[in-house]
Amino acid sequence: MNHVLAALNERLGRLFGDRLVVLAGGTRLAKRAHELHALGARHTLVLDTDDHAPLHDSDIARWVSLGIKGGFVAIEQRRLGKLLSKPAPEVRAILRDFDPDSEAVVISTPYNEIPSFQGRPVLNHRRADWVELENKTTIDALWDELSAPRAPAMVFDLDFEHLWAASELLDRGAGVVWSGDGPAINGGANFVRRVRSPEEARDAFAVLEPKCEQVRVMPFLEGIPVSVHGVVFPDGTAVLRPIEMVVPRRQNSARFLYAGCASYYDPPVWIRDEMRNLARRVGERLRETVDYRGTFTLDGIATEDGFLPTEINTRYGGAMVCFEDAQPQLPLALVQVALVAGWDLGITSMEFEDLLLQSADHVRAGSVGANVRAIQPTEQVERRVVFNGWNCRFAHGDEPSHATLRLSPSPIGGRLELDLHRETVEIGRPVVSLTVAAFALADQEWGTGLGPLEPALAVEDMQSEESMQSEAVIA
Structure with a gap:
C-alpha cells in the first residue's frame, strides 16, 4: 500500500x-x-x-x-x-x-x-445540515429510512410526566436511558442518564431540563458500546474497523463515565459485519442527501441481538486516534481537512479503506482516561500496573507490566490516564474491565474519587453466563 x-x-x-x-x-x-x-x-x-x-x-x-x-x-x-x-x-x-x-x-x-x-x-x-444530523432525538428517522434494526425509542419535550410514563413502558427490566439533545454541544455522555427509579428520573430531569430541548427514551441495552467510522469520498464510503467506547457504569449513580476509546476489542464477526455494512449505507445516504465529505462515526451497542445503533457524529471523532496510531506515516487528520475542503486526494475510497483497515486490525491502540475532581495534583505521577483477572496492582521492580497508570494536573482538577502496553494486552477482549480495575486502584492509592464502577458485558460473556446457567438447571 x-x-x-x-x-x-x-x-x-x-x-x-x-x-x-x-x-x-x-x-x-x-x-x-x-x-x-x-x-x-x-x-x-x-x-x-x-x-x-x-x-x-x-x-x-x-x-x-x-x-x-x-x-x-x-x-x-x-x-x-x-x-x-x-x-x-x-x-x-x-x-x-x-x-x-x-x-x-x-x-x-x-x-x-x-x-x-x-x-x-x-x-x-462544518455545514449546518451536517451538524443537525448529530441530534440524538431525530436520528431514528435515518435508521428507519435504511431499514436498520434499532431499539424502540420515544422522544418528548421536557415534560417529566411523559418521560417517566415512557420509561415505565420501555423498561425491559434493566431500566432505560435518557439522551438529551438541543442547542448545547453533546458529547462524552454529558446528557445521557440511566433511569431505573422515579428518584433517578427526577435527578436526570433536573440536569437535562435547562440544557436540552428534547429527550429520547430507550431501553437500557446490555453490551459493549462500540463505534465504527466511515470516511465519505466523492466516489464512495471507506469503512473502518469497530472501536470500543470505554464507558464504565457508576454503581451508585445514573451517570456513565466516558473514559475514551480503544481498538483491542473484536466483536463477533457477524456483529462486525453488521456495523460495517450499516456504516457504508449511512455514508452513502449522507453523501446523497447533504453532499457530506469526510469522517463520521456510527455509534451503538454490540448486544446479543446484534448491533443496535444509537447516533452518528458528523465529524472527525476522538476515536480516530486509534487509526492515527496504527498508521503514523499518514497525516489522517489532514486527510479529513482536505476532504471537507473538497480537495482531490487522488485515491479511491476503497484504496483508503484497505490501507487503514489492514493497519488498524494489525496494530491496536487506545486513548483511555478520565477527568477527576476530588484532588488537584500539582505534578505528574505514574506507575506501571499489572492485571490479574479483575484485579489491578502496581508492578514490582522490573516485573513485566500491562499498562501505565498516570495522574496529571488538569484545569478542572486532575487527569487520570491508562496507557495500555499493546505487546502485553490480550487482543479481542474489551478493555473496559481493565479500566475499571485500574481506576479502582487509582481511587485507593491516589484518592481520585471516581467511586465504584462496573464494566459493560460483552456478547461472549453474556452467552457464557447463559450457558452456565442452563447447565446448572440441567444438572
Missing part, C-alpha cells in the same frame, strides 16, 4: 505546500504542526486552547497559548467560537504579524462551524 501513502502525501503537499497555516484549537497540535512541516508548509501558527507544552522549534511553528481550556468540550468550543468570530486585539495583532497579506488557511477543531477567521478560510468547518 506504499503507493496509496505516496499518492496521499503528494496531494496533501499540493494543498499545504508553501502555505501559511493557522491551527486554531484542537488536540495533538504538535503532531499536526510537524505533519504540515513535512508536507512543505511555509510556516504554522498554533493557537493553543489546551495549554500543552509549546513546540519550541520555531522553524516548524509559532506557538501561542490562549489559556481558554474549559475542561468540558462545550465550554472550550464556545470560547473558541468567540475567538474565531470576535478575536481580542492581541490575537488580531498576532495574526497580522504572522500573515500580513491574509493568505493563510485555517484548520480548527472537528466541532467548528465558523467558515472564516478574519477573512481567512477555515478549511474544515
Whole structure:
C-alpha cells in the first residue's frame, strides 16, 4: 500500500505546500504542526486552547497559548467560537504579524462551524445540515429510512410526566436511558442518564431540563458500546474497523463515565459485519442527501441481538486516534481537512479503506482516561500496573507490566490516564474491565474519587453466563 501513502502525501503537499497555516484549537497540535512541516508548509501558527507544552522549534511553528481550556468540550468550543468570530486585539495583532497579506488557511477543531477567521478560510468547518444530523432525538428517522434494526425509542419535550410514563413502558427490566439533545454541544455522555427509579428520573430531569430541548427514551441495552467510522469520498464510503467506547457504569449513580476509546476489542464477526455494512449505507445516504465529505462515526451497542445503533457524529471523532496510531506515516487528520475542503486526494475510497483497515486490525491502540475532581495534583505521577483477572496492582521492580497508570494536573482538577502496553494486552477482549480495575486502584492509592464502577458485558460473556446457567438447571 506504499503507493496509496505516496499518492496521499503528494496531494496533501499540493494543498499545504508553501502555505501559511493557522491551527486554531484542537488536540495533538504538535503532531499536526510537524505533519504540515513535512508536507512543505511555509510556516504554522498554533493557537493553543489546551495549554500543552509549546513546540519550541520555531522553524516548524509559532506557538501561542490562549489559556481558554474549559475542561468540558462545550465550554472550550464556545470560547473558541468567540475567538474565531470576535478575536481580542492581541490575537488580531498576532495574526497580522504572522500573515500580513491574509493568505493563510485555517484548520480548527472537528466541532467548528465558523467558515472564516478574519477573512481567512477555515478549511474544515462544518455545514449546518451536517451538524443537525448529530441530534440524538431525530436520528431514528435515518435508521428507519435504511431499514436498520434499532431499539424502540420515544422522544418528548421536557415534560417529566411523559418521560417517566415512557420509561415505565420501555423498561425491559434493566431500566432505560435518557439522551438529551438541543442547542448545547453533546458529547462524552454529558446528557445521557440511566433511569431505573422515579428518584433517578427526577435527578436526570433536573440536569437535562435547562440544557436540552428534547429527550429520547430507550431501553437500557446490555453490551459493549462500540463505534465504527466511515470516511465519505466523492466516489464512495471507506469503512473502518469497530472501536470500543470505554464507558464504565457508576454503581451508585445514573451517570456513565466516558473514559475514551480503544481498538483491542473484536466483536463477533457477524456483529462486525453488521456495523460495517450499516456504516457504508449511512455514508452513502449522507453523501446523497447533504453532499457530506469526510469522517463520521456510527455509534451503538454490540448486544446479543446484534448491533443496535444509537447516533452518528458528523465529524472527525476522538476515536480516530486509534487509526492515527496504527498508521503514523499518514497525516489522517489532514486527510479529513482536505476532504471537507473538497480537495482531490487522488485515491479511491476503497484504496483508503484497505490501507487503514489492514493497519488498524494489525496494530491496536487506545486513548483511555478520565477527568477527576476530588484532588488537584500539582505534578505528574505514574506507575506501571499489572492485571490479574479483575484485579489491578502496581508492578514490582522490573516485573513485566500491562499498562501505565498516570495522574496529571488538569484545569478542572486532575487527569487520570491508562496507557495500555499493546505487546502485553490480550487482543479481542474489551478493555473496559481493565479500566475499571485500574481506576479502582487509582481511587485507593491516589484518592481520585471516581467511586465504584462496573464494566459493560460483552456478547461472549453474556452467552457464557447463559450457558452456565442452563447447565446448572440441567444438572
